[in-house]
Amino acid sequence: MERYPEILTVTQLAEYLQCDKSTIYRLIKSGEIPAFRVGSNWRFRREVIAQWLEQRSRPKKNGS
Template sequence: MARQLLTAAEVAEQLRVSTMTIYRLIRSGELPAVRVGRNYRVRVEDLTAYLEGQVVDPDAMDLDDLDDGGFHTDTGA
């Protein structure tokens, strides 16, 4: 059974982030990747594991610090 490999652009499209963000995650070691020639490929199972590690516990979130758009407000503290 062949493992499915995704390009950085494909991963970026799935996560709706820039390709540069994916390269940063790869370079930092947060998102494992394999090198194929001069290009990086991400195994589907590695992407799944990365995403599972990013799940947020809603009870741990401090929603009082978020504005209506879901961004943290600057409290100036």
């Protein structure tokens, strides 16, 4: 992820996550992914996305 700039666009994030831009917009709409607006465009902090990915990739404890 180091080759990407500090602030990512929807297109850059979709490329990095290897998914469609519509998936990114769905995650934004549901509040599942940390994002902010610059005017009418969505942006993502690279460091925050890295943390978000780390949290999502951890196995969930099942209460035992």
